[in-house]
Amino acid sequence: MPTVLILGASSDIGVAIAKKFASRKFDVLLAARKPEQLKPLESDIRIRYGANCSSLFFDALQYDTHAGFFSSLLPKPDVSVCVFGVLEDEDQAFDDWKLTEKMINTNFTGAVSILNTIAKDYIAQKKGTIIGISSVAGDRGRASKLIYASAKAAFTTYLAGLRNKCFKENVHVMTVQPGFVYTKMTENQPLPKLITSTPGQVADIIYNAYLKKKNIIYVKWFWRYIMLIIGIIPEFQFKKMKL
Amino acid sequence: MDHQHLFDFVLTRRNHIQQMKKQIANWGNYPVIESNEEFFAFPEQLQELLAREETFIPRGNGRCYGDASLADTTISTLKFDKILSFDVSAGVFESQSGLTLDQILEVIVPAGWFLPVTPGTKFITVGGAVASDIHGKNHHVDGSFSNHILEMDIVLASGVTVNCSPEINRDLFEATCGGMGLTGIISRVKFRLKKIETSFIRQKQMKARNLEELIGLFDEYRDYTYSVAWIDCLKKGAQFGRGILLLGEHADIKDLNENQKKNPLQLPEKKQINFPFNLPSWVLNVFTVKAFNFLFYSKNFKKEINRVIGFEPFFYPLDAILHWNRGYGKKGFVQYQFVLPLEAKNGLIEIMNRISDKGIGSFLAVLKVFGKQESIISFPREGYTLALDFPVRTGLLEFLDELDQIVLQYGGRLYMSKDARMKPDVLRHGYPGLNKFKDIVRKYNPDGKIHSIQSDRLFLTTN
8 A cells, every 4th residue: 555644644634634545545654743642543544444554753843853754764655745834923923033933944944854855765766746735825925924924935936846856756746725724723713614625625635636646736726816816916006905 | 995805805814813703503503602612633722722711611513403512612522533443343432522423334334333322313423422312213222322331531621531431430421421511521432332234224114093003003113123203293183193103123134135235234325415505494394294295195105114225314314415404494493302201191192282283393293212211311211202393483482381381290301402492490390310410510510611501591500
């Protein structure tokens, strides 16, 4: 059976992706900062889908452990999904460098560190798929998501570059741009129902896109056009808007 | 700028954490309230919520009918839904409380096991099954859900987790089964399953011309594991209480046809129809009248019909229509379910007469005979239980108050999971164990931190 690695498996989207791949006969490696928390998910995946499943310690901010983490994996994952991310209170983060730094380092630096490691291995083997969960927030900078959006923008750009670098090596890189999703991260925000997805829907769309080897997907699809419209507002106008 | 508003709508999300209130209701869509809904996926997050929230009520899938799981703050178990163990040889299942029965069936049925007790919908959580101490068509044989629980964990309002079972912390166990979530958050449940050879049901369907005949049939066929009857509430005179009795047994392989034998433990295909919006409230009645009359009068339907069908149409006929509750319209409905002792058959007749005279109830009622059960706060006790729906309208609450008096007069009681309106006295007279229940709730939930609109109305967590 093929194996999928979920980096950030305690997040709602991480759980949904793990279950989706397990239901399609993948073995699952769950990685998170508190792997002991993942024991119930581990048993759930084993019992529901008959898949092998184990939980591993992984901390996006401990860059120097990343190479060791990946080389210890057995079996090596055929698909690696980078789901982890953090959204802090932007007003607080603007005042507190520690929070800003944490958002940048989790959403961008940590992701680059582990995905570089994985990409090197995949390139050497001439196979593998990397799926990075970025955000539509990264498509245009704005006040209310100042740091989160810029870190995600950097991550989106990194994934595009990595896709380009890996293409000739038979390694596929997919960028996922979710819009609003009902998760822990957004549970205190009033989200408009019509354009908000559930983690299960996100996972279904990601799995289908993986099968079709898509490059960039928006979840749901209309977010591509929402962001397109937002993208063409001239900056002289955009900067005056309260976003 | 005009278009600015659109982008605000799409993009502006305040960063500061705000308490977001959402409109919620249970299955009857009555009452509808504003509530701050919290979720947890890990025990740690639950602890944070318990430290932060001043008061709350635990909530599962919101399939009780009234106001039992409604409060200013609700803590939802729906993300706490992992399967912890499944002993395929012994038939013992263990999970977190937010797991729904439909997901359990998907795992256990192909392995040759079934739920020991199931209600008429599979879209309830395990925690909800315990908190309502649900009963099924097999109550007279297998008792209620609590009868099959080996042990469970309750997270108290204080944050402490307490294990309980019929042997350990028995008071907590007894007050949690049927206790509407007031003792604490049911977090983990381990229960026994029922062995099955196939996923099919051998169903016997019998027509009864009146109530007398129907009750006679219940008695005659009491050895059947599953039994329930649909009654026509509108007929008077000689046909008063005419109905259809449904009996069932888990089918053995020898009962199946060649096609069914190919995969005896198969799961049904997922086919669901959705009620996308609220309908005017008379529509559902028209549907049920037609369906019932078809069953009753169709020439193809003899007095007795025997066939082998999948477990889904047998146990969950209404689950095939998602949101069937919307059929009762925007104002919602109240489901009225009571139980009367076996000797109080006249009470049953009196209540049915009152309902048909009034002409505001649903056309169909569900009748079932309960077996013996001793418990503090669980609904089932030996006797006849009748359930029917009343669309919300003026005069309904007064009328139900009148019915309550008849129920009490005959020594019966109401089901709290269906209730949105009973008066405290009605509960007190119906449940002799009520004071004991309140004492235990006070012991484990001393400050009334856990309470619901229902528990406030019925003084369960005050006084």
